Amino acid sequence: DVKVTQSSRYLVKRTGEKVFLECVQDMDHENMFWYRQDPGLGLRLIYFSYDVKMKEKGDIPEGYSVSREKKERFSLILESASTNQTSMYLCASSSAGAYYEQYFGPGTRLTVT
Template structure:
């Protein structure tokens, strides 16, 4: 079974703090993704990566950056957290290809005070 793990289930940070969300997958997948989920908006893609050290902007990259130094790990960074970044963050991975199934982690619920 594919396993995607995220470093924290719940996180509370203060405005202006630098925040790191970590994601690890154990199936040697090429692709990794970061989404945020907000009620009534579904999931929106923040950043994705097709290979180590590669990154591509998604639909809402502003205020975020990412890092992929190893194939199995994809980090989402909030350089200076703001209250409008309070959300559920979901990481996913897929093998390769346009229509490959994405496997999701359990999510990190981030609250920025």
């Protein structure tokens, strides 16, 4: 079974803190994704990576950055957390190409106070 793990299920941070969310997949997938999920808005893509050190902005990249130094690991960084970044964050991975489904981690519920 494909396994995508995220470093924390729940996280509480203060405004202005730098926040790191880690994601690891064990299926040698080329693609990795970070989404945020908010009620009524579905999933919105923050960043996408199709290879090590390669990244592409998604629909809502402002206030976020990413790092992919190894194929299995994709990190999301909130440079200076703000209350409007309180959300559920989901990581996913997939094989390269358009035919393949994405596999999701359990999510990190981040609260910024």
